[in-house]
Amino acid sequence: MDYNMQLKMLFLCKEYLDEEDNFWELIACNVGYITKYYLNHIYKEPCMTSYLTGQMWVIELLNGHKTRCFNVLRMYPPLFMELCTYLESRYGLKPWLRMSIIEKVGIFVYVLAHGAPNRLTQERFQHSGKTVSRVFKQVLYAMDRMSRDILVPRDPSFKEVPRQLANDARYMPYFKDCIGAIDGTHISIIVPEEDQLHYRGRKGIPFTNVLAGCDFDLLFTYMLTGWEGSAHDSRIFLDTISDPRLKFPKPPEGKYYFVDKGYPERKGYLTPYRKTRCHLSEF
Template identity: 35%
Template sequence: MANHVYDHGTGNEMSSSRPNGRQPNNMYDPYSDDDDDVMDLHMVCQLTRDIPMRQPQRNCPYTSEQYIKFLLSENPKSIREQLQMEVPTFVELAKQIVRRNVVDWSNIRLSLEESLAMFLFICGQSSRTRNAGDRFQHSNETIHRHFVLMMRALGNLTPFVIQPPNMDVTHRKIRSDRRYWPWFKDCVGAIDGTHVVVVAPKGDQMPYRGRKVHTTQNVMAACSFDMKFTFVYTGWEGSAHDSRIFLEALTTNSADFPHPLPNKYYLVDAGYTHLLGYVAPYRGQKYHLQEFNRRRRYHGPQELFNHRHSSLRNVIERTFGVLKKRFPLLRHMPRYDMDEFFDAEESSDEDEDDVEDEDEDEQVKFRVKLEFKMTMEMKMEYQLCNNTTM
């Protein structure tokens, strides 16, 4: 069937034998769909002329796997500076994660060593996700996902790493130093709190803003005289007082606090309550090390005791300092979700009954006995230090 085309010159219809009603190439049809497509294509070319071509970002030939092999095989100083960890420690930590089966790695494409290295790089350099992505040649989403995965894996590894101290044996640091032996022969460790910088939600920042300028969490910890943590209690706002966190840790079974054995005790500072098994310094006397001069002329046995107490308890301060120096993320926190950092330990807690309160008469009896014993010993030491006689 012939198709009809309208002729503008004569006003008459013209028949066309071309199929589908198309005109010959030498005839112009203002209603043709082909001309509309050409104009649309021309407009698209004009609009996209100045748009640059997209270039791949993670195209460094030095892949993440090659970088890990370089750190593990080359100068040990490199891995210490980048990951804040020695090669044997890194290898053993990776083995412990596999041996303890704290995370299922069967369906994960990246190796465990790569994921652990990305986590340590962010913590050791206080790095952002973009910087870690450029270093390890992975997308920001991959870096963030493996950071959270490894953080939870290490959180599940905590019960196998942070162990209570051996309370049956007096530590060699006390036995070998005449300043502490035999006055502190029953001491098993030191307890104190530290503030860790966090990014709190905008509507909940006030409870996390205490003495510090930044929003923080108040973390209580105990350590041995080997500078090894034996207990860590996280999750409290920066405005919470140390004594409140301390009493909560003692009276809550879910905290798994390693209570001292009978006649053993921890050293605590003046911010904590003096209780059975937890010896605080004398109040109203000099205590901090910077308050004592080099001549060490003491004004009584209580001041001498406070000096020895502060010097021995300072191990927890040095442990906190080393930890924050090695992992600056604890001092300069990038904008990571706070809940992701403190849910690993809380997720493994089980509901248990509260610990029964210590008998008040027993606490008073222990304190009187301990103070009398230490006062008599410190009087003798005080006389020797000041070259006096009774």
């Protein structure tokens, strides 16, 4: 075999070895990717391994001392069970295969009662953060539907004079036609960074501006949420009383609400006299 033929054979062998090395390198890469995908998306090491699951913990609270239940859920067991029954039978809250109604409502009440963050709620109820968020939203939507039936005037026609006025000579007969009070309040919230400018209030942090109405029994008769903290009270007030979709209980002829001085004067809504100091200590 001449010299040129030998060189050609050497080059062919080298190309074959290079191709074989690349082949095995490709196999190794694919095995690595498959293993990584399996560990990240198929096999997951259990994180919530506590013996006392969320369901067991809520049942323990309901069957234990009533003070313990009240301290944790801010309500006694009979009221908690009644709330669960109402949300399920009237407002569409459904159980899951692995989660009951009482555990769902327990998560919702626990978060509200203690301002518990998602991670702490995960550990307490032994569920993932995604599950906690999903359950909280489901119960929140059911509570919103229930609130529309609860936050209404006790007497929609406003024919009766409130007993707090009728039995107090300081108010009768001057305010016998007053049916309640309307005011606004700012509640701090967490919003995405791109929306924080619209919700930032006077204190420099994101707020939502809430309009609320109550009667003389100090019971809420109307609640409107969702407005940005930068929105003025008068804008929210005018939009609320002019939009029939919001179902605001307007005062009938001859009746009126007390409203804050930040609201504009309208028929049926009495604002304080400007530059007149009220002697609050007398009341």
